[in-house]
Amino acid sequence: MKSKIILTLIFLSIINFSFRGTDEIAESLISNSVLLRLVCIAILGIINLINIKLIINKIINNKVIQYLFSIFIYFFISSLWSINPLWSAYRSIEIMILVSSLLIYLIQTKSSSKLINYIFLFFNILIITAFLNLFYFYFIEGEGSFVLQSVYPRLNATSIGGISLAGIIFTWVKKIKSNKDLFIFIFYSFSLLLSQNRASIISIIVIAIFNIIFNRDFIRYKIQLIYAGLILGIITLISNINNIFYLYLSKGQTLDLILSLSGRSLKWAYALDYITKQSFLENLFGLGAFAGVRFVVGPAAFYDSGGSIGTFTTDNLWIDTFIDNGIFGIILIFIFFIYLGNQIMSIDDNKLRWFNINLFIYFVIKSFFTASFFVHSNLIFFFMIFSAAGLINKKIKEKLILLN
Numbered sequence: 001m002k003s004k005i006i007l008t009l010i011f012l013s014i015i016n017f018s019f020r021g022t023d024e025i026a027e028s029l030i031s032n033s034v035l036l037r038l039v040c041i042a043i044l045g046i047i048n049l050i051n052i053k054l055i056i057n058k059i060i061n062n063k064v065i066q067y068l069f070s071i072f073i074y075f076f077i078s079s080l081w082s083i084n085p086l087w088s089a090y091r092s093i094e095i096m097i098l099v100s101s102l103l104i105y106l107i108q109t110k111s112s113s114k115l116i117n118y119i120f121l122f123f124n125i126l127i128i129t130a131f132l133n134l135f136y137f138y139f140i141e142g143e144g145s146f147v148l149q150s151v152y153p154r155l156n157a158t159s160i161g162g163i164s165l166a167g168i169i170f171t172w173v174k175k176i177k178s179n180k181d182l183f184i185f186i187f188y189s190f191s192l193l194l195s196q197n198r199a200s201i202i203s204i205i206v207i208a209i210f211n212i213i214f215n216r217d218f219i220r221y222k223i224q225l226i227y228a229g230l231i232l233g234i235i236t237l238i239s240n241i242n243n244i245f246y247l248y249l250s251k252g253q254t255l256d257l258i259l260s261l262s263g264r265s266l267k268w269a270y271a272l273d274y275i276t277k278q279s280f281l282e283n284l285f286g287l288g289a290f291a292g293v294r295f296v297v298g299p300a301a302f303y304d305s306g307g308s309i310g311t312f313t314t315d316n317l318w319i320d321t322f323i324d325n326g327i328f329g330i331i332l333i334f335i336f337f338i339y340l341g342n343q344i345m346s347i348d349d350n351k352l353r354w355f356n357i358n359l360f361i362y363f364v365i366k367s368f369f370t371a372s373f374f375v376h377s378n379l380i381f382f383f384m385i386f387s388a389a390g391l392i393n394k395k396i397k398e399k400l401i402l403l404n
Helices: 002-014 022-027 032-050 052-060 063-080 085-108 114-140 157-174 179-195 198-214 216-238 241-250 255-259 264-276 280-285 292-304 317-345 350-366 379-388
Strands: none
Touching (some): 032 085, 052 085, 063 317, 157 179, 198 350, 264 280, 292 317
16 A cells, blocks of 8 residues: 555656746746645655665665666765756755655565556556547647647657557567457557657667567567568558658658757757866766756757757757766766666566667667656656666566556
């Protein structure tokens, strides 16, 4: 019962009811979503304090978790020189509380492998709300584009693409054995396609090719995928379907915007130019965890470009890390990724190992297009870390929970 309360609080802290830009944040720091998140984090913090010896013992006895918390501690220490000390300190404490709470859940629960099912269940409910949003705004109100995303509660297409990709990988790994499994696979595939998230679509193609070459359990799909690829290639050559692919992948963007990776290359160029002009110490240690891009580089790029470059993030983990945590932070996280990959390869259970190998490939690709890794909402990323740490010690269940 206690473990489910912890998960419920974590899930509630993730729910976001609206997107707020710079002006809205300036007018009011606290919204309903922020207030809910603060309350949940505060309660989880109290639970953490009650179980502090349990948490410390788990960290001391697990090298992967030790490394993860060393990154968090560096984030917190960076508040000493951060351009926004309170924000760096709060976000660092927040992520430590979240991960510690998940550790308590894994220690208390009798079936740690159920964690991924609960994570999928939570996000599936949000995806269903996104379908309801799409139906209402596109078909009834006649507004917006035919892209799967939710306005209330807010869930963007990038998140839906990543969740759907993880669900597809899960069904691949455990094998489709029933109509229910097939329905779940179709549900995630449809969600991924409607999200039009190009990073996730590229990732699923790379993952499929990787599995065809290296995963012996994937042999049953090889012939089907090869034939499907050949048929798709022939259809593309003899028809105008390539125009449909272009319209789908371009998402209505101009060629210049596509070539700039939806404006990302402009963000990256501006951000790198900005940080390299700063002092040696700022290049070495950054402007402060979670603060440099959000409060300095992001807003400056937005206003200097006349609003053509988005605020808050550079949409690149490594550039965000360079600005926020410096060269030292990049080295710390890069080594962690290498160590994580090595630990994933040593997972005993074959299904769990391949599920996490595929997730790892996705997150490596995603790191070049998204910066939101060490944040409270990235539960699947932390599940992968816990798997590498040997904390998910039961086999992947044959039954994937879609809805209760």
